[in-house]
Amino acid sequence: SQTIHQWPATLVQPVGSPLSLECTVEGTSNPNLYWYRQAAGRGLQLLFYSIGIGQISSEVPQNLSASRPQDRQFILSSKKLLLSDSGFYLCAWTQGSYNEQFFGPGTRLTVL
Amino acid sequence: GQQVMQIPQYQHVQEGEDFTTYCNSSTTLSNIQWYKQRPGGHPVFLIQLVKSGEVKKQKRLTFQFGEAKKNSSLHITATQTTDVGTYFCAGPNQAGTALIFGKGTTLSVSS
Numbered sequence: 001s002q003t004i005h006q007w008p009a010t011l012v013q014p015v016g017s018p019l020s021l022e023c024t025v026e027g028t029s030n031p032n033l034y035w036y037r038q039a040a041g042r043g044l045q046l047l048f049y050s051i052g053i054g055q056i057s058s059e060v061p062q063n064l065s066a067s068r069p070q071d072r073q074f075i076l077s078s079k080k081l082l083l084s085d086s087g088f089y090l091c092a093w094t095q096g097s098y099n100e101q102f103f104g105p106g107t108r109l110t111v112l
Numbered sequence: 113g114q115q116v117m118q119i120p121q122y123q124h125v126q127e128g129e130d131f132t133t134y135c136n137s138s139t140t141l142s143n144i145q146w147y148k149q150r151p152g153g154h155p156v157f158l159i160q161l162v163k164s165g166e167v168k169k170q171k172r173l174t175f176q177f178g179e180a181k182k183n184s185s186l187h188i189t190a191t192q193t194t195d196v197g198t199y200f201c202a203g204p205n206q207a208g209t210a211l212i213f214g215k216g217t218t219l220s221v222s223s
């Protein structure tokens with residue numbers, strides 16, 4: 001069966017510090033991968049998606065970046081965090097764009 | 113740009129009452145999906161509707177896809193405290209590469 005992992009689960013970082021969040025999927029190959037951000041009590045904002053290794057599409061201009069170094073690994077990064085980067089970061093995968101998405105447990109990031 | 117809107121944003125009901133959330137897309141959708149996010153959790157897929165006018169049921173939950181494939185609804189009969197959470201609808205973007213989520217309806221239930 002397929003599983004999706006995210007780490008860390010929670011993170012507190014100072015403004016201006018770098019960020020690296022990792023997402024890995026097991027039990028499937030060539031998934032579509034997605035990064036979302038959810039502000040407290042708000043909806044899901046799509047940040048990046050990837051349909052293959054090295055292929056990244058950005059939905060929202062910001063100080064975040066994403067990379068897909070391996071088929072089942074998706075990384076979200078920032079060189080310098082802003083206060084507004086605080087939120088709940090969710091990684092998701094799907095097999096084919098029109099199918100249901102499976103979400104990871106998420107990372108709660110607080111930037112102070 | 114393409115948008116998916118949901119109403120209401122919040123809904124509080126007494127246990128046993130019914131609940132409905134509505135979803136409207138600015139464009140015709142090839143399918144619509146519904147997800148539930150429990151407090152503190154991550155979204156979990158509930159169902160996908162594909163056909164115009166489709167109606168699907170999961171126990172006390174009834175999902176409908178409009179004839180024009182631009183709107184959808186989720187109806188919960190006789191809510192229970194386990195129904196608490198945020199319900200999202202989502203539809204594919206025009207390119208078919210990602211889902212566009214509505215902002216969700218947060219349901220609270222008091223016993």
